[in-house]
Amino acid sequence: MTPSATRGTVRAVAVASVVRLRDVTKSYGAGAAKTQVLRGVSIDVEPGEFVALVGQSGSGKSTLLNIIGGLDQPDSGEVEVLGIDTLKAGDAKRAQLRNQSIGFIFQAFNLMDHLTCLGNVVIPASFAHDAKDVEARGREALRRVGLSDFAHRRPGELSGGQKQRVAIARALFGAPTLLLCDEPTGNLDSETGKGVIDFFRELNDKDRVTLVIVTHERRVSSVAKRVIAMRDGMIVETSDEELAAAHAASGGGPS
Numbered sequence: 325m326t327p328s329a330t331r332g333t334v335r336a337v338a339v340a341s342v343v344r345l346r347d348v349t350k351s352y353g354a355g356a357a358k359t360q361v362l363r364g365v366s367i368d369v370e371p372g373e374f375v376a377l378v379g380q381s382g383s384g385k386s387t388l389l390n391i392i393g394g395l396d397q398p399d400s401g402e403v404e405v406l407g408i409d410t411l412k413a414g415d416a417k418r419a420q421l422r423n424q425s426i427g428f429i430f431q432a433f434n435l436m437d438h439l440t441c442l443g444n445v446v447i448p449a450s451f452a453h454d455a456k457d458v459e460a461r462g463r464e465a466l467r468r469v470g471l472s473d474f475a476h477r478r479p480g481e482l483s484g485g486q487k488q489r490v491a492i493a494r495a496l497f498g499a500p501t502l503l504l505c506d507e508p509t510g511n512l513d514s515e516t517g518k519g520v521i522d523f524f525r526e527l528n529d530k531d532r533v534t535l536v537i538v539t540h541e542r543r544v545s546s547v548a549k550r551v552i553a554m555r556d557g558m559i560v561e562t563s564d565e566e567l568a569a570a571h572a573a574s575g576g577g578p579s
């Protein structure tokens with residue numbers, strides 16, 4: 325693969341793995357209250373993959389996603405993201421990785437209600453050193469998600485689907501190589517969710533953004549190119565039974 329860094333578009337990746345985890349463990353609490361959340365997770369995600377991470381509630385999916393994204397730290401194991409050993413890298417390097425190469429999308433949108441949509445989209449610029457063309461890039465990100473006319477509206481005036489599209493625009497603002505999504509359609513009705521999934525698919529197909537999406541929805545896991553199933557903090561075989569249990573855990577989302 326040729327390394328390219330085209331400004332304004334999504335960067336191609338010149339490393340073997342986008343995500344490489346080895347024997348990752350994580351627990352919360354201590355003594356009798358200790359919960360072992362991850363029990364030795366090893367995963368490789370290659371450039372351009374579209375991975376659905378499924379599993380029952382409490383199986384450790386969000387914890388794993390947060391560790392990949394550098395929002396949380398494991399107790400032991402190896403975590404390499406885009407060729408960077410995130411446990412050995414210093415805070416500055418980790419922050420740079422997070423701000424420049426990784427986009428996050430959460431179920432609850434996590435928008436700032438006092439800011440406009442454009443203001444929300446350009447939040448990542450406030451952490452960057454060379455924040456050039458911020459407004460133009462913010463508008464371009466809003467255009468991509470079909471919200472050009474909403475730049476100066478506030479999140480409170482938007483529907484759930486529109487809010488999630490603003491959150492996606494914010495994630496795309498930094499032209500990420502890796503997009504981490506935690507139940508991105510969990511708060512959306514079926515039709516709106518479909519639009520969001522179609523958009524993810526396009527990002528993966530056309531822009532070669534690597535996607536890891538935690539989901540309960542069959543519709544997401546069926547468009548993903550690979551499904552990773554978790555149970556009790558471990559990766560398990562993606563058997564039909566396992567997938568059925570993972571999807572059933574959502575309370576029966578549309579399929």
Ligand code: ADP
Pocket residue numbers: 352353359361379380381382383384385386387388
């Ligand atoms: P999932 O996303 O698959 O539902 P999580 O990764 O959110 O699972 O949680 C896995 C387990 O870890 C759960 O039992 C949860 O209660 C526990 N857990 C997650 N975050 C914390 C935390 N910050 N403190 C204590 N326990 C936590």
Ligand code: MG
Pocket residue numbers: 385386387506
């Ligand atoms: Mg979760």
